[in-house]
Amino acid sequence: MNQLAIELNEKIAQVNPHVLEMLSALGRRIYFPSKGILSQSAEAKKLAGRYNASIGTAMELGQAMALDSVMASLPGWGPSDALLYAPSPGIPELRSAWQEKNLHDNPSLRSCSGSLPVVTNGLSNALSLAADLFIDANDTVLLPDMNWDNYQLNFQDRAGAKLQFWKFFRDGRLDSTSFREALAAPAPGSKLLCLLNFPNNPSGYTPTESEGQDLADALLATAARGVNVIALIDDAYYGLFFEANIMRESLYSKLAGRHPRLLAVKADAATKELYVWGLRIGFLTFSVGGAENNSPLYAALEAKTAGLIRSTISNCSLLSQKIALRALLASGFYEQRAAKAALMATRAQAVRQALDSHPEYAEYFVAYPFNSGYFMCLQIKKGDSELLRRLLLQKFGVGTISITSTNLRIAFSCLEVNEIPDLFQLIYQAAREIEA
Known part of the structure; x- marks a missing residue:
C-alpha cells in the first residue's frame, strides 16, 4: 500500500476507527498524489515567478492558448477561465459556494460538522465514487423497491454488491415498518450501505417531517446496536417540494454528526438544482459523529475522493464549474x-x-x-x-x-x-x- 494511503488511513482511524472499517479495499488503498505532479505544479503556480514549465498545458501571452474557433462559442469568457484544468476535488470557490447553498437550504446543518463538498462529474459520478470508496463484492446495499435503475448498474453490476430492498409504500403511505425490518437484519460489527433518495425517483414522493424522522431514528438505532452504517442520501431533486407538510431539509440534516458508527454521505448536484443537466457538476459531502469541522478525517475522505477522481477522469470541467459558481453567486439566484x-x-x-x-x-x-x-x-x-x-x-x-x-x-x-x-x-x- 502506498505510504500516502497509509497516512490517510491513520488519520481516519485516529479520529474514528469505524469509518476506516467502512471503507472498501479500494477505499483504503486510494490516495491523492499530493507529492506528485499536481502538488508540484500547484507549488510552481504560486512561486514560479519567472518561468512555470511544470504543468501540461499550453500558454500564450500569459493566458491559456486557444483557438479562435473555440472561443467564438464562449463570449464573456477568457481562455484561462474556460479551458484550463481544474483541481481534482474542484475549484475551492465552487466548493465553498455549494457548501453555503446547502447551509442556506438546510439551516440545521450549521450546528453539525462536515467535510467541504468535493466536486464530481454529476450525480451519477458521485454515486460511483461512493461505491468505490465503500463497497466490496458481496457487501449489502439497502434500497427501497421503488428506485432509479442506475443504482443496480452502479452498486450491483459494477461494484458487485448484494442489493436488498424494503417496501417503499404500503396502503398509500411510506412503509417505515418495512424499512425498520430491513435494518434489523445486519449483525453488529457488520457494514451496511443504505441509499435513500428524496424526492424519490420514480415515485416523486418526499416524506413528511415525522416520516423523515422515523427513517433517521431507524438508521441511528441500527448504528447504536453496532452496525457500521453508510447512509448515502441522493438529493438529486432537492428543493422541488410541492406540498406544505413535507420534509424541507435533506434527510442528511437529520443524520449528520449524530453517531460515530453512522457516516452520512450527501450526494447532490447542480444538475437539477440549477437546471444544467449537461454541465455534469455534482458533489459529495461527508459527516460522522465524533469528527469536528476541519477534522483530519474529513480531509482524508476528501483526499481519497480526489484520488479516485484523479485516477479516472482527472478533474471535472473548469468551464462547467465556473458557470455553476457564477449562478450561485448571482444576486437573484x-x-x-x-x-x-x-x-x-x-x-x-x-x-x-x-x-x-x-x-x-x-x-x-x-x-x-x-x-x-x-x-x-x-x-x-x-x-x-x-x-x-x-x-x-x-x-x-x-x-x-x-x-x-x-x-x-x-x-x-x-x-x-x-x-x-x-x-x-x-x-x-x-x-x-x-x-x-
Missing part, C-alpha cells in the same frame, strides 16, 4: 430558483387535477403518492406497463418509462400544464385498448 420550482409545482397540481377529475381512470391505473420532484408513478391495474408504454409510443406518440410490469413513470417536468390533461386521457385510451 434564490429568486430564480424559487420561480422555477413554482412552475414545476403548477405541473404537479395539473397532474393531480387530471386524475381527480376523471375517476374512471382508477379502473385502469392509480397514482402512487407524489408531492415533489420531476416524476409521478402510475400503478397499472390491467395489463402490462411495458405493453402500455409501447402502445403509447407507437400509436399515440407519447413517451413514458416502464419501471416494472405494473409501474409506469411520468416525467411531468417535461410537460406544459395544458398538455397534462391530454396525456392522461391518452394513457386511459391506450389502457382500454389493451384490455379490449
Whole structure:
C-alpha cells in the first residue's frame, strides 16, 4: 500500500476507527498524489515567478492558448477561465459556494460538522465514487423497491454488491415498518450501505417531517446496536417540494454528526438544482459523529475522493464549474430558483387535477403518492406497463418509462400544464385498448 494511503488511513482511524472499517479495499488503498505532479505544479503556480514549465498545458501571452474557433462559442469568457484544468476535488470557490447553498437550504446543518463538498462529474459520478470508496463484492446495499435503475448498474453490476430492498409504500403511505425490518437484519460489527433518495425517483414522493424522522431514528438505532452504517442520501431533486407538510431539509440534516458508527454521505448536484443537466457538476459531502469541522478525517475522505477522481477522469470541467459558481453567486439566484420550482409545482397540481377529475381512470391505473420532484408513478391495474408504454409510443406518440410490469413513470417536468390533461386521457385510451 502506498505510504500516502497509509497516512490517510491513520488519520481516519485516529479520529474514528469505524469509518476506516467502512471503507472498501479500494477505499483504503486510494490516495491523492499530493507529492506528485499536481502538488508540484500547484507549488510552481504560486512561486514560479519567472518561468512555470511544470504543468501540461499550453500558454500564450500569459493566458491559456486557444483557438479562435473555440472561443467564438464562449463570449464573456477568457481562455484561462474556460479551458484550463481544474483541481481534482474542484475549484475551492465552487466548493465553498455549494457548501453555503446547502447551509442556506438546510439551516440545521450549521450546528453539525462536515467535510467541504468535493466536486464530481454529476450525480451519477458521485454515486460511483461512493461505491468505490465503500463497497466490496458481496457487501449489502439497502434500497427501497421503488428506485432509479442506475443504482443496480452502479452498486450491483459494477461494484458487485448484494442489493436488498424494503417496501417503499404500503396502503398509500411510506412503509417505515418495512424499512425498520430491513435494518434489523445486519449483525453488529457488520457494514451496511443504505441509499435513500428524496424526492424519490420514480415515485416523486418526499416524506413528511415525522416520516423523515422515523427513517433517521431507524438508521441511528441500527448504528447504536453496532452496525457500521453508510447512509448515502441522493438529493438529486432537492428543493422541488410541492406540498406544505413535507420534509424541507435533506434527510442528511437529520443524520449528520449524530453517531460515530453512522457516516452520512450527501450526494447532490447542480444538475437539477440549477437546471444544467449537461454541465455534469455534482458533489459529495461527508459527516460522522465524533469528527469536528476541519477534522483530519474529513480531509482524508476528501483526499481519497480526489484520488479516485484523479485516477479516472482527472478533474471535472473548469468551464462547467465556473458557470455553476457564477449562478450561485448571482444576486437573484434564490429568486430564480424559487420561480422555477413554482412552475414545476403548477405541473404537479395539473397532474393531480387530471386524475381527480376523471375517476374512471382508477379502473385502469392509480397514482402512487407524489408531492415533489420531476416524476409521478402510475400503478397499472390491467395489463402490462411495458405493453402500455409501447402502445403509447407507437400509436399515440407519447413517451413514458416502464419501471416494472405494473409501474409506469411520468416525467411531468417535461410537460406544459395544458398538455397534462391530454396525456392522461391518452394513457386511459391506450389502457382500454389493451384490455379490449
